[in-house]
Amino acid sequence: MAARGSRTVRDLRRENRASVLRALYFEGPMSRHQLGPATGLSSGSVSNVVGELLAEGLLEETGSVDSDRGRPRTLLRTAPASGHLIGVDIGETRVRVELFDLTLAELARTERPLPPEARGAYEVGALVDHVRDGIAEVLAATGMSAEALLGVGIGVPGIIEHTAGDGALVHGQTIGWDAVPLERLLRLTGQLPPQVPYFIDNGAKTLGQAEVWFGAGRGARDAVVVLFGSGVGACVVSEGSAHVRAVEWGHLTVRVRGRRCRCGALGCLEAYAGAEALLARWREAGGEPLADADEETALAAMLAAAHPADGGPGDPVAAAVLAETAEYLGAGMSDLINLFRPERILVGGWAGLQLGTRFLAEVREHAQAYALRHPARQVAIELGRLGPDAVTVGAATLPLADFFARGGRRAPAPEAPLPHPAWRASLDGRMA
Known part of the structure; x- marks a missing residue:
């Protein structure tokens, strides 16, 4: 009826x-x-x-x-x-996999660091293996079967294109991926039964959804959530989280004929504000980043060098690079303010939280100075509340949102494709 x-x-x-x-x-x-x-x-x-x-x-x-x-x-x-979900963060330095119950309480986690030589161009097969093995590990840790899952959400760098044939394709220019059929490759591992879906989206978008649902963006009608790691990304949230979309903010041009970005263009924000570029700029200016350290450790050491905990004189080169970075970030945020007029801008990601804890006040001042006065007066710039692991929580919200949309019913198993009409088979034979 x-x-x-x-x-x-x-x-x-x-x-x-x-x-x-x-x-x-x-x-x-x-x-x-x-x-x-x-x-x-x-x-x-x-x-x-x-x-x-x-x-x-x-x-x-x-x-x-x-x-x-x-x-x-x-x-x-x-x-x-009553339901279990997996969130996966394919990050720039590691792959993190977490198993959650329906309320997103963590039940198990595992991490697989990426070797430094693999971070410029992700080897697709190795990443698929990391995700497959990580899922198997968290399931084994809890004795849970794959059939019990509502779905697996995955946050990944790049632009995601959803297709009918191959599912999610990843266009990740900074990681060397061009239309990689990640969903199909994961499905080919045979690890999950057909009725357990994969949900793949941009990592900044999953971070944004998590912060708006559970963190510093809760209650905001319009917000922008920015993610700082090795690179830079953002997502725009509107109408109280009804619409969340990733934007390639890190590839906004902040300096004509500037530094070359990982994407190949000149003068991108990411070429100045991402952790990888920030450490490179310190080295080029005569600084001495920790040798053989991962980026998180090296960035923490740079902050400590610029502003020692004992209040003594710091490294003036590191301090100057960080001060310039705060201005670049503020200028970049002014563009977000002028374009989207959000109520809040939230700073997340492991590098964003490290930098924001020390320099958020300076970033705010620069954003206010570069933005139009009226929208600048309406926005609050704050740190995210969900910590550096928020991308995995956000990834898990992808199958959770689908579960809600279905009224609490599991996704059905995919139907077998219908046979083509006889006329199509005939014409296909002529054109072969």
Whole structure:
């Protein structure tokens, strides 16, 4: 039976289930009475949906609260053990894999560092092996079967193109990937059953979704989340997280005929503000970055050299490079302010958190100086709250969001393709 417009009764039931799940997930625990105003559903609809979700084990009762009429009201919440998700961060220095329950409590994790010589151009087969082995390791650590997963979310550098045939293609110019069919390659490992989906997206976008859902962006209608690691990325969030899209902010030109970026162009922000470029600029200016250290350790040493903890005189070369970097970051953020007029700009990523802890005030001053006055007065520039591991949490939100959209039902197994009509086979034979 069709409902109003093109929606069916099944669509309405799915939307009602999704509304109840989201309300309890983000605002719960709640009573049935509270769910009505929170979702806009009638008491009868709430009762029906809650009954279904309790029977399926997606909700559980968790205590009670007093009511005005004297009868305690039972509180409901999403059941943590009712679903499991994996988040993967294909980063610039390591591959991190984490297993979560439905409430995104971490159950197991593993990391696989990338050798320095592999970071300029990721070897696709090796990355696929790291992801496959990492998934196997976290599942084995908990004794969980792959069939129990709601999905695997993956954050990766680059532009993601979703196709019907190969799934997600990764265009990662800075890592040497040109239309790499990552989803198809992962599926070919045979590790996951067909009904367990992969969700692949830009790492800055997954970080942004995590910060807006759970971190410093919560409650903002419009925000920009920037990610600093070896390189630089960003995502734009609008309409209260209804729309999240990655933008290649790191490849905005900040200096004509400037330094050559990893992407091959001249003068990109990433060529000045990414950790890899920042350490290179210190070396070129006469500094001495730690030899044979990973980038995180080397950047921490640079910060310590510029501003010693004991308050003594620091390395003036390191201090000058960092001060110039703060200005580049502020100028880059001014473009985000002028273009998108966000309520908040959030700084995340391991390098962003290291730099922001020391230089966020200077970055704010430069952003205010370079941006138009009116939008600059409306924006707050803050550090993200979810720490350097936020990309894996954000990656796990990709299958979680799909689970909510389906009303708490698992993704169906892919259907076998239908055979082509006879006329097509005939014409294909003529054209062969």
